[in-house]
Amino acid sequence: MVEAHRREWVFVLAATARVAGDLDLAEECVQEAYVAALGTWTRDGVPDKPGAWLTAIARRRALDVLRRRQVLRTKLPLLVEPEAVEPEAVEPEAVEPETPDEVAVPDDRLRLVFTCCHPALAREAQVALTLRLVCGVSTLDIARAFLVSESTMAARLTRAKKKISAARIPYRVPDSAELPERLDAVLTVVHLLFTTGHTAPTGGDLVRADLVDRALHLARMLRELMPQEPEVGGLLALLLLTDARRATRTDDQGRLLRLEDQDRSRWDRSAIGTGHGLVVEALRTGRAGRYALQAAIASLHAHAPSYAATDWPQILRLYDALLARWPSPVVALNRAVAVSMVQGPESALAEVDTLARDPRLAGYHYLPAIRADLLRRLNRPAEAADAYRAALALTDNTAERTHLTTMLTPLLPHP
Structure with missing residues (x-):
């Protein structure tokens, strides 16, 4: 169940949101689907396609809610463009054709990140809401990333959801022309996701590998999507150069090792080489921003023979x-x-x-x-x-x- 949550959450949420037309409702229905899975899978075993199973249950729950709302004549906040989907059409194996806008962002996870980073919301709200709903980061860990209390962040997330509903913000996959205006928020999401995994704010382990790997995947997809953007290359470089030290950041007992105490011979030289190349490329454009500059710092650390000789x-x-x-x-x-x-x-x-x-x-x-x-x-x-x-x-x-x-x-x- 834990593995299914980490692997399938974003895909199930994206599919459910397209039917629900409401990101908040979609989140609730996906959570209910996981609760249902806990009972059914414990009794019958995990299905061959857990993501399809979860998607079918979540979408049916969403359609049930929409039917009740229609009967009660309530207004549905439009969070995604309406889609003509009848209840009978929702099948576990159903695969919907991609729209031209979705082809502009071919990766499902990255597509939903761009969709959630809606410019009608304040930048902090875009980033925090995306980290919470799409990336599965806890409210407490998001609060730590923003240097605020958990209660403050919870209130901000609630206000962001209410603004989406009250303003009837049309959440849809942005087309290619809209990607640049959302890029900075998307980069911030990926960076904070990586940072939260690189040194977990809470818990027993220093690193949350699932978050780190998810951030690296998103950064690589961004690089394929927007290779001419120096900050995209800078972010990927920063993540690669930083993660190259993962194996040496703790000892055999899981105790933290300071940078000066790490065995540099065990650092991932392939990742360091790739990261350094991206740094050089970003700096040569003359448009290097905060991620490329941080990556340049990380590259100097990675190439130093020792801490003192940095x-x-x-x-x-x-x-x-x-x-x-x-x-x-x-x-x-x-x-x-x-x-x-x-x-x-x-x-x-x-x-x-x-x-x-x-x-x-x-x-x-x-x-x-x-x-x-x-x-x-x-x-x-x-x-x-x-x-x-x-x-x-x-x-x-x-x-x-x-x-x-x-x-x-x-x-x-x-x-």
Whole structure:
């Protein structure tokens, strides 16, 4: 059941939304189909085509709701263009012909991402709603990505759904001419999906491979769809270069390994080579944006023979360019790490302490974690210990908590 949810969710949701004409209703019907599957499959076994089974049940539930609404003369919010589908036509094996708009985005998952990133919604709402409904990211993990509380994100998602309904926003697959205006939101969705999987905000494992692999698939499909867009190549490069270290980010016991402690001989050199080529290509266009610049930083890390031998001055210059292009407090915090390697931990600590006054980073556990590391390097153990405790209080991932505890323990006074 878990595997079916991860593999089939987006396809079942897309097929159901086309019948329901309402993304919220489609989500409810798909959830009901999975509940029905839990009972039926436990009793009868998993069918040969679980996706077709789930789609048939979800679509029939949607049609039942629409019939009741018609009887009650309620208004149906148009979330996708209406489709002439009679109840008798819904069969598990049915495959609907693709429209010209759907051919413009040939991959089912990517098609639904573009569809959900509707420009009538605010950018944050587009991204958050797509992560939740299409990518299956929990509300809590989305909240962590946006540096807000879970309740705040839940309210934003609810408001976005209500706006779709109240404004009767026509959700449909965008045609080729509409793709560029939605691209930045789509890139943000894929990047946040990867980030959530690369270092899971919650849970026992550092990496959620299903989310990472899904993001890589979407990035590759984007590259095939829009090969002339430098930021598409930049995003794919960033994901490949970052994921190349996956096998070395934890030890045999699942404990986090810092970048300086990883076995670089085990990094995926094929992925690094491909990623570096995409970086060079993106930078040569003269239109490199935030993803290409981040990928350039990742490429310098990937090619350095050791942590100490990394070209930190060049990384700092790239962070300066990135911060000018994308003035994010998270970018500024990451830049402080490069500052510590070029100018020393004291200069970096001053920048981190300034960032600590930014309310957007109030719940961001990497700020006190980075501060703790700088204080440790400055031989200020008591203050470093306090900062590690602050980071622990904000961290829910087991692997990261174990790492922070390991760093904290030697700083504690011994009896």
